Amino acid sequence: MRPARALIDLAALRHNYRLARTRHGASALAVVKANAYGHGAVRCARALAGEADGFAVAFLDEALELRAAGITAPILLLEGVFDALELADAVRHELWVVVHHEAQLRMIETTPLAMPLHIWLKVNSGMNRAGFVGADVAAAWQRLQASGKVREITLMTHFARADEPQVVSTAEQLECFEAATQGLAGTRSLANSAAILGWPRAHRDWARPGILLYGADPMPGEANGLQPVMTLESAVMAVREIEAGDALGYGGRFVAERRTRVGLVAMGYADGYPRSVPDGTPVAIDGQPGRLIGRASMDMLTVDLTDLPAAGIGSRVELWGRQVPVNRVATAAGTIAYELLCNVKRVRFSYQD
Structure with missing residues (x-):
């Protein structure tokens, strides 16, 4: 047998999740998109199922694979849904859904749903890739509330340079997020792997550890005690x-x-x-x-x-x-x-x- 192999240490994966959750001090979604960063999404999710607060994937098919494998914990679709059929599937499988642009918001407003959703409303705080900006955040939040199809809203953003602690843009993104969400009810989620480790100011209700779960330290120095998976x-x-x-x-x-x-x-x-x-x-x-x-x-x-x-x-x-x-x-x-x-x-x- 050809000797090339990838040996996956699931105990190390759990160690890294626990470290992330302890450092963040609140709930954490284990990000297992892209087949758990190449490690095997089903096996990694099963290894974390006893303790992870939930999981995050990129899109619907990745979530359905986990549901078919018996994962019952919350699963967040980071890209949201692409059409009304996917929205119906998200409801059917009790998935949490990111909303980050106008078409997705309008889809929720106009599509009959069997039950209300947990929506993660994305704020563009400076990465300029996805999300609502400035006053559009409050307007989107109000439309979601008025739709009658939302049971809970989590407000989220994503950092562009949190792995560069000397750069001021993360602090600027934090200020932008706070200004855009001031007065809006709902839990918050800001911290990716680098922010969990290096930006305590970004710790809120939900963390989203990704690369750190797999033992690749995103911060300079690699001194955070992660174990390679x-x-x-x-x-x-x-x-x-x-x-x-x-x-x-x-x-x-x-x-x-x-x-x-x-x-x-x-x-x-x-x-x-x-x-x-x-x-x-x-x-x-x-x-x-x-x-x-x-x-x-x-x-x-x-x-x-x-x-x-x-x-x-x-x-x-x-x-x-x-x-x-x-x-x-x-x-x-x-x-x-x-x-x-x-x-x-x-x-x-x-x-x-």
């Missing part, structure tokens, strides 16, 4: 030696400066490992620090075994996990941990609890 690993499948001056792999990017012992690893960009990482990107080989050499290809990549004489065929290679933080690989690839985790595919998934 996914370990992406494989094994050395062949070994060869190349001489000084020999080029290795596609494009000949790596040229050996000395006689080099090369380990061929069953992992590539078709599995989700980023092709863009440079020579020297960290790996762990049988628990020892190692480095990638040569360009990652579709199914294989190569590592330097020269200074690890005991390593050989069958040696375990961690691409990211407890020894190699996914953030370090993401930085080397010029991207973010979210993208790497969401892109993992084709490998076997193994769950431990």
Whole structure:
């Protein structure tokens, strides 16, 4: 069996959820959109079902998958619904629904509903991607109340730069949100992962932890005690030696400066490992620090075994996990941990609890 696998530590997932809830000090929706950031939405939701206050997904199909798997806790649709049929499904499955633009608001006003909804009314406080602005917030809140189809309203916003604690825009967004929602009844939800960890002023009634659940710390320094949930690993499948001056792999990017012992690893960009990482990107080989050499290809990549004489065929290679933080690989690839985790595919998934 090909040794490439993603090992998912569900105990670490629960640890991270508890940390988020403790730091925030109030209720928290576990964000499991995008197949739980590549970790498996159903398995992660089931692992959290005994303690999570609810879940958040991007859209209806993701919510229905959880309901079909027996998840009965509240589920929030972060994108809201796209038409009246989806709105009816949201009511049928007792989903909470974000409303962030005029067409969605009008849809609620004009569609007969079997029961009232819990609506999350989104405020555009400065990200300028989705949500109502300024006086439009109060007008939307009043229309929802007047519709007779809403049992509760939660007022929410989303931060653009909460992971940059030195930048003033998060404080400005907080002020904008407070001004737009002043005097409006309803619970509040502001804090994403970075705000949970770094912006106590943003802690309100509901938190929405996402990336932190999976152990990738969104804040500089990575000192918040999160535990990595996914370990992406494989094994050395062949070994060869190349001489000084020999080029290795596609494009000949790596040229050996000395006689080099090369380990061929069953992992590539078709599995989700980023092709863009440079020579020297960290790996762990049988628990020892190692480095990638040569360009990652579709199914294989190569590592330097020269200074690890005991390593050989069958040696375990961690691409990211407890020894190699996914953030370090993401930085080397010029991207973010979210993208790497969401892109993992084709490998076997193994769950431990």
